Amino acid sequence: MQYIEAKSILSKLQGNDTMFGLTYNMNLYRGCQHGCIYCDTRSECYGVGDISQISVKKNAIELLVKEIKSKRLRGTIGTGSMNDPYMPVEKELEMTRKAMKVIADTRFPVHVITKSDLVLRDIDLLQEISKVYAAVSITITTADDILAKKLEPNASSTSARFKAIETLAKNGIYTGVTLMPLLPFINDTKENIRSIVEMASDAGASYIIPMLGVTLRKGSRDYLYQSFDKYFPEMRNRYEKMFGEQYICNNTNYNELRAEFLQTAGRLGMPGKMKFYTPQTGKQLSLF
Numbered sequence: 312m313q314y315i316e317a318k319s320i321l322s323k324l325q326g327n328d329t330m331f332g333l334t335y336n337m338n339l340y341r342g343c344q345h346g347c348i349y350c351d352t353r354s355e356c357y358g359v360g361d362i363s364q365i366s367v368k369k370n371a372i373e374l375l376v377k378e379i380k381s382k383r384l385r386g387t388i389g390t391g392s393m394n395d396p397y398m399p400v401e402k403e404l405e406m407t408r409k410a411m412k413v414i415a416d417t418r419f420p421v422h423v424i425t426k427s428d429l430v431l432r433d434i435d436l437l438q439e440i441s442k443v444y445a446a447v448s449i450t451i452t453t454a455d456d457i458l459a460k461k462l463e464p465n466a467s468s469t470s471a472r473f474k475a476i477e478t479l480a481k482n483g484i485y486t487g488v489t490l491m492p493l494l495p496f497i498n499d500t501k502e503n504i505r506s507i508v509e510m511a512s513d514a515g516a517s518y519i520i521p522m523l524g525v526t527l528r529k530g531s532r533d534y535l536y537q538s539f540d541k542y543f544p545e546m547r548n549r550y551e552k553m554f555g556e557q558y559i560c561n562n563t564n565y566n567e568l569r570a571e572f573l574q575t576a577g578r579l580g581m582p583g584k585m586k587f588y589t590p591q592t593g594k595q596l597s598l599f
């Protein structure tokens with residue numbers, strides 16, 4: 312682990328974010344300890360390199376305090392796209408907790424994506440932020456703990472993630488599931504989709520956002536194939552033949568999976584989209 316100096320901490324998203332309704336992105340760390348075999352952060356285009364080497368942005372909180380006050384648009388701050396804000400190192404460093412405190416104090420909305428039940432530690436702050444808007448999306452790719460250990464070796468188990476959803480929901484936090492990716496021939500079964508939607512509903516999730524297939528680029532593809540060699544020996548060949556250098560790798564049973572999701576989610580009244588915070592400008596900001 313190393314400490315680095317960041318130039319800025321809140322980056323404004325270009326265009327409309329139709330999936331999560333984000334206005335800003337925040338990454339307090341560089342790299343991620345969860346080790347998911349399909350992780351897009353390994354793509355060479357990002358230049359992160361070995362993502363298991365964690366860099367901590369030591370001036371992140373200082374920058375956040377400064378930048379957040381200068382924003383004229385109060386819009387949702389998203390965290391969790393390039394790394395997991397609740398990866399193991401967060402337990403000790405509390406960078407995310409400190410950032411949540413700043414967000415709560417300045418009354419900005421937030422959206423967290425995580426695969427860790429460490430998020431439960433910050434329920435107090437999430438409840439405070441919820442007075443404006445707070446959403447926690449827990450990513451779940453498989454209902455099976457054993458398969459999850461192969462796909463996401465250092466993240467919380469699937470059972471622990473569902474337990475976290477239950478606790479967050481019981482504590483009044485707007486919580487849902489991001490069901491992605493669905494790796495062709497690995498976790499892309501109708502049974503898996505049905506189980507995840509049913510378990511999410513039982514846990515009290517308010518939404519499930521599905522994204523079928525997986526995206527692969529130079530870097531992320533190489534790592535995935537090396538992991539296949541370890542756990543799913545026949546998959547490298549299968550993927551190479553079917554997808555070549557393709558960025559979007561779709562499930563061959565796409566239509567069946569989509570129908571299963573719509574049918575199960577419909578039966579349980581589970582929305583496939585989340586509610587967004589509407590960004591506020593001008594005078595609104597002076598109220599706080």
Ligand code: SF4
Pocket residue numbers: 343344345346347349350351352392393394395426463466
């Ligand atoms: S939790 Fe997210 S960022 Fe971290 S390794 Fe997994 S996919 Fe990558």
